[in-house]
Amino acid sequence: MKxxxxxxxxxxxxxxxxxxxxxxxxxxxxxxxxIVQDILYAKDSKLKNISSVESVNSKMGGSIITQYEYDDRxxxxxxxQPMYENGTVVGxxxxxxxxxxxxxxxxxxxxxxxxxxxxxxxxxxxxxxxxKDGNKRKEVIVYPRALPFRTDSTLYYYDNNRLKRENKxxxxxxxxxxxxxKLIMYIEYEYDNQDKLVKETVYSATxxxxxxxxxxxxxxxxxxxxxxxxxxxxxxxxxIRRYYDKNDNLIYLESxxxxxxxxSTSYVTKYEYY
Numbered sequence: 001m002k003x004x005x006x007x008x009x010x011x012x013x014x015x016x017x018x019x020x021x022x023x024x025x026x027x028x029x030x031x032x033x034x035i036v037q038d039i040l041y042a043k044d045s046k047l048k049n050i051s052s053v054e055s056v057n058s059k060m061g062g063s064i065i066t067q068y069e070y071d072d073r074x075x076x077x078x079x080x081q082p083m084y085e086n087g088t089v090v091g092x093x094x095x096x097x098x099x100x101x102x103x104x105x106x107x108x109x110x111x112x113x114x115x116x117x118x119x120x121x122x123x124x125x126x127x128x129x130x131x132k133d134g135n136k137r138k139e140v141i142v143y144p145r146a147l148p149f150r151t152d153s154t155l156y157y158y159d160n161n162r163l164k165r166e167n168k169x170x171x172x173x174x175x176x177x178x179x180x181x182k183l184i185m186y187i188e189y190e191y192d193n194q195d196k197l198v199k200e201t202v203y204s205a206t207x208x209x210x211x212x213x214x215x216x217x218x219x220x221x222x223x224x225x226x227x228x229x230x231x232x233x234x235x236x237x238x239x240i241r242r243y244y245d246k247n248d249n250l251i252y253l254e255s256x257x258x259x260x261x262x263x264s265t266s267y268v269t270k271y272e273y274y
Contacts, residue, residue, distance in 0.1 A: 034224040036243050036251045043247045045273035046070060053270045056243060056252045062270055064089075075100060083114065095120070105130055121145060133161055153181070163189050167205075185211070196221070212237070222248060230259065237262065249273060 036056075046068070053062035069078040080095035092114065099108040108127050112120040123145050129138045141152040150171065157165040166187045183205040190199040201213040210231045217225040226240040237259040243252040250271050257266045 034219055034222070034241075034243050036245050039251050040245045041247060041249045041273040043249075045247075045249055046074065048272045048274045051270045051272070053252075053268050055268055056254060058268075063087075065269070073104070075104075092120075103134075105134060131158075135161060135163075162191060162195065165189065235259065238264070 048068060049064045050066040051062035051064050054060060063084065064082055067080045067082065068076055069080075071077040076098050078095060078097055081093045082089045083091045083093040094111065094113045096109050096111045098106060099110065101107040106128055108125065110122060111124040111126075113123045115121045123143065125142045125144065127140045127142070128136055131137045135158050136156050138156070139154040141154075143150045143152075152171070153169045155167045155169070156163060157167070167183055168185050168187075169181045170184050171182060185205050186203050188201050188203070189197055190201075192198045196216075196218055198216050199213060200216075202211045203209065204211055212228060212230050214226055214228045216223050217227075222242070222244055224242050226242075227236055228238040228240075229235065230237045235258075237257075239256045239258060241254040241256075242250055243254075245251050252271070253269045255267050255269075257264050
């Protein structure tokens with residue numbers, strides 16, 4: 001079983017949230033439990049864009065924050081973030097190109113950022129390698145514009161093709177210059193008896209103490225809620241709720257910041273498909 005995650009960080013305003021357990025109705029949205037009743041895409045639809053919206057029952061459309069393009073084989077080829085001026089898209093703020101190897105596996109992601117003087121500059125390049133089963137084993141992250149030159153890396157470990165642990169290193173290619181590589185943190189993954197990911201725990205590599213953990217809840221095989229807890233005070237720091245259409249396509253994601261001491265904000269995103 002391969003586990004893929006998409007980690008998305010936004011700086012957005014505080015929004016109003018409604019409970020995943022209740023029905024929500026207005027002119028645009030009808031939601032019962034975790035199912036959006038009045039939006040439906042075909043099964044296995046390809047993601048077109050992600051928008052920032054006020055809430056899952058907002059009457060107003062949102063601003064597109066991420067757009068997706070695909071190659072002739074249906075693989076993601078480009079992901080971009082629009083640039084706005086007075087509410088109008090005037091170009092791209094940043095984008096990333098996806099490069100695949102001869103076996104069709106993602107080999108490289110190249111990130112570009114707009115620059116007033118140089119156009120788009122390459123700020124980060126991620127390179128991936130795999131084992132014989134197609135599981136990602138290593139990710140090397142290069143920051144070509146950083147001074148001094150910086151490289152990070154992640155190693156992935158599996159048990160029966162299930163991701164069990166990630167080791168994250170700073171400074172240098174792991175293995176080629178081991179005296180420069182330092183393990184800074186690692187993540188351990190736990191599964192239930194149906195092979196569903198149910199818990200992720202982040203540890204500090206300095207003293208092997210846990211920092212935070214996340215617990216995933218499912219309905220009919222879909223992740224509908226993720227609760228993130230701080231180990232330091234054992235308080236829930238964030239709750240993420242997901243809403244789907246009847247064909248299991250993710251439609252809304254609510255991320256609610258609960259920690260009073262955090263500078264992070266809550267946000268709601270909407271997913272649209274081709």
